[in-house]
Amino acid sequence: MKKVLLAILSLVMACGIGIAAVGCADNTSSDATGTIIVVSREDGSGTRSAFIELTGIETDEDGDRTISSAMITNSTNMVLTTVADAVNAIGYVSMGSLNDQVKALSVDGVAATADNVLAGTYKLARPFNIAYKTGTTNEIRDDFIKYIYSDQGQAIVTQENYIAIPEGDDQRTGSYTSPGNLSGSITVGGSSSVSPLMEKLIEAYEALNSGVTINLQTSDSTAGMSGAAEGTFDIGMASRDLRETELANLTGMAIAQDGIAVVVNPSNSLSDIEMTMICNIYIGQVTTWEQVKGESAE
């Protein structure tokens, strides 16, 4: 008995030392083989919601069919980190968050670029929506929304690698000039995907309207919409289409378009993927990279 215990003890310690000894494990640059590591986001995420809708993972009959063995992370960064570290991983992130440690796949032969989203050829795109409670008025809020749709506001959208509302669209408000007399504060809250863009917009807006303070609360799309409906947020942000239940008492509008990039490890030899394949991976019908590549080669 004692000896068994001792053996376990030494094993555990060996583990401990092993971990203590390991530094930054070098990424082996071998190609992805074997089981796919499927990385998804939490249910309330707008990115996930848009992704499962566009790829057909979500159907009217069965709802969200994402396999329950998919790894769930609660942030874009965790998806990026996982995919950058794990050769076998696949994930999806907002196009604005892409970095050089992951590789964005082209979908159905169309590269994941802002231009292709604008042209409508890259299908994995979703709107960045803002919404406020229908029937309420707020001078600062309305002026801020006017700013977002102005030439200056939409220039920031483009500059941050998102797709602006096309010029000549009805929503565009032309060049913005500050009314100059506004003061007070409002709260904007919701999607963590929209937050980086919103932060830039707020900074630029506050520079023009020194009396105004806009607070930004980052959580997720669903929280943003319910917060706007409850009055916690003056403006809610969502990185997906608004649901009918939400539109019952919210007025929503798109402020930009964003692509969703399907990302894999840079050492993965795959560079293009079909929409149906994405779906099959996420619902668990395709589980290995051999299957993916075999099909792609055909």
Next chain:
Amino acid sequence: MTEEVLQDGKEIKRQIKVDPKELIMKIVFIIAAVVFIAAVVTICVFIFVQAVPALKEIGLFNFLFSSEWDPDVEGTGGGSYGIATMIVGSIYITAGALIVGVPIGFLTAVFMARYCPRPLYKVMKPMTNILAGIPSIVYGYFGVRVIVPFIRDTFGGYGYSILSASLVLGIMILPTIISVSENAIRAVPKSYYEGALALGATKERAIFRTEVPAAKSGIVTSIILGLGRVIGETMAVVMLCGNQTEFPDSILDGVRTMTANIVLELGYAEGLHRGALIATAAVLFVFILIITLLVSLIRKKAK
């Protein structure tokens, strides 16, 4: 002379009469103590009151023993709320963390209490204190960058797994186990050790056969405190455990713990979903109550 004595007598009597200041402050002290009871009761009431309607709708049995967690995010009705996989996840990760943390922590405590030379102790003690001071979120990122890739490259699988979470949490509970166990061992009268040595025992025999049994209750308390910390740990776990709502097949599979479930979904949950998350917190609360009871039972036994 007699007058003075009388005067003194009066003085004493006046002192014995309760000074209003004394009374007021005593009441203030009592109120401060009552705050503790009020806090626990309020937390209990608000969590259980919000949990009960959800539990009624889901069914307590269903909630605890169903493995289907499919929240109704779209607000269309339906959805299933079973936290069996998460209870299992919490238990696995807790057990794993204890398997990693307890042996290392306990033996280090023995080292600190009985082997460590004075100059080395002055280095070791602050080092374990640093371990206690690192915020759990930093442990989380450390795990993601170091432990997870290591596990993935060595053993395969996702990397985000019971094993990774257990290792990081095992490290997190080290300072608790070390300091409480060390104090317990130090509190054993020196005569136990000396007596054993005088009877011809080796140093190890003296420590492990006489001192450790004498310090048993303190050591067990340290383990239970560590256990409480692991069950309640949130930010590090949610980054490391993979968060799948499935029963794991091996320690290389991911699971979701109760705490991870709450922190993942609380931000956007509404209606029944929100109720189900609060009910998850209630279950967690009951776990902690059981642990607290265990600790006080052990203390009573030790006395």
Next chain:
Amino acid sequence: MTETVLIGQEPELQPEVDVSKIVPINRQSFGDKLRAYAKKPFSMILMLLVMLAALVTAAIVIFIVVYTLAQGIPNLKGALFAWNYNSDNVSMTYAIINTLFLAGMTIVIAAPIGVFAAIFMVEYAKSTNIFVKIVRMAAETLSGIPSIVFGIFGMIFFVGVLGWGYSMLAGIFTMVLMTLPLIMRTTEEALLAVPDSFREGSFALGAGKLRTIFVIILPSAMSGIISGIILAIGRVVGETAALIYTGGSSRRLAGGFMQSGATLAIHMYLLANEGLHVGEAWATAVVLIVLVVVINGLAEFVGNKLKKEY
């Protein structure tokens, strides 16, 4: 053994013996130890395991600290401490100030309650009292509650029921609940450590109970109390889970109790979350760890320093 001279071996016959070479009879040389271990292999294994465990612990600490420093220090730039936060410099100045404000206000509220409750428990109540038992049970439960449960409660009660919204106030009160048991327990220990003779002496000199407590006992126990309070500050500074849903995540300088502001730990969490500022997040982690370690070190220092004075 040849060189050692045992005490009591007719020292007067050998007056020229070098005293420095006198070794107590019970001291074992290294060789003795080895021989003893050779006879008892199990003891040796245990000894080796103990050494190994200590080594592992030390290695883990050094590795984590060095790793974090290596990741963070290269990213530690002056811009991170610029006064105004914006999305380019991701300055942590506001977050540091928010953290200090939140921690400070938490202590202002929690310290008196915790200390007073401890005074009641130690100085007034008898330990057999049922009320005392309930309070002790409550404190122990409170100290065991996971921070996320505090977070959920804060969200329901302070943010929702009391209508404070995501605000400093909601964060502060959640943190008060979290730190109360810690402050009470350390204060209790400090009070118990004050010898009874202090109380008896004070009463004998005619001081009342209140006077005894505030003039005699509290100053004597101050070191323990202060180190407990500092530990509580350390806990607030490192907290994330309970504050996300109460204190909120606004990167502003919280201008008042009703405004939301991210603390340093939440600031780090937000920085890392979108994957845009991971390096800066590690730099924040370094600042965070340094802050917590300094705070804890301060607690220890204060505890030791003041103890020596009386």
